[in-house]
Each structure stands twice: as structure tokens, then as C-alpha cells.
Amino acid sequence: DSGVTQTPKHLITATGQRVTLRCSPRSGDLSVYWYQQSLDQGLQFLIQYYNGEERAKGNILERFSAQQFPDLHSELNLSSLELGDSALYFCASSAAVGGWQYFGPGTRLTVT
């Protein structure tokens, strides 16, 4: 158990809908990262937050957004969902920017 929690574990929704994925980092970790893993792909970095502020952006679509709250949990919002958004979404946390990242169990999103 990495100490990073993600909810929900599974999510099935229809095209055009909007969903929110939630991540609670390890106790004391200030930095949160979001990654997407599509079928047969490695993990693709989406976005990073540190203590509530956005630090870096990767290949994140404009339909996706994220935020980190004062209690340090983070949410990833995916809107106008398309079939191609079906993937595993992982959250990771580290104590500081650049620290080793510990991953949550992921949320499997299926868009039908």
C-alpha cells in the first residue's frame, strides 16, 4: 500500500459526459501528479501540482482540468468524454517537487 488513494476504482460513463477523479496523496506529500495509461501505452504525464499550484503540464487535453485543494487532495475533471478517453488514470504524490513518486491504484475509466 503506497498510501496514495484514488476514487473511484472503476467508472463507466457515456460519450459526452463529465467525470471527476479524486486523489488523496500520502500524508505529508505536497506534490501530486496525474498520469494516463491507455491500452498498450506507457504512462503519459498529464499535470503536476505542488501545494495547490500548478507546476507543470504535459499532454493534457483542453477538455481535461485538474486542481489541488488546500487539504492537498486533487481532482482531475474530464469533460465531453470520447471513446478514446477510456484508460487507466493514475495519481502519484511526492514529498517535494522532484521527489520519488508513489502511485495510487488508479481509476479505470470506460467510456461507452
Add this chain to the structure above:
Amino acid sequence: DQQVKQNSPSLSVQEGRISILNCDYTNSMFDYFLWYKKYPAEGPTFLISISSIKDKNEDGRFTVFLNKSAKHLSLHIVPSQPGDSAVYFCAARVNAGGTSYGKLTFGQGTILTVHP
């Protein structure tokens, strides 16, 4: 542009033998390289890392070798055990001078199967 590549999608070895997983990279801004192990229905678990200024790091049965001139690293598992069967991801971290410090760039993963 795939900056970290694992060219072998899968590897099968016999229990007790050596497993060698390979990874190539292109970006000279990487300062640390990491290996993560992933079981089905779980998130990746950190396994071992190596700084870009070193050429070898060892932790028990796991050794990572870095060849900077070739931009190549490898993970050796000796002896391999059936419990090592998992997907192994190579990852690289952008250094503090980069705009995305801390971000990890992952390879596609290699499925390791260790047969009893």
C-alpha cells in the same frame, strides 16, 4: 517524440536465471532514471533508481546499469523468481534546470514472465 523507449514488449525467463530488461532514452536533461514494477489492478511501485552521474546501482537481487554515452540503461534481476512476473516500466526524471522538474517520462513497459 518518444523520449524513453522499451523496445521489448515482453520477456520470458526461467526461475533462477537472470532477467535483463532494457531501456533507451534520448533526452540529455534527464538526471535520474527509475524502474517501476506494476502488477495487474495495482499502481506502479518504485523499484530502484540510478543517478545520471553513476553507472551502476544495486539493491539486493536488482541492479541497474547506465551507459550514458549510449543513452541506455538496463535492469538485471538475479536470480529471477516467479513473483517477479509483472510489467516493468523504465522512467526518467527531468532535472532541476528543466521546466518540468519532477515530471517522469515513462517507457511503454516490458511484461516479464518468470516460469517455475
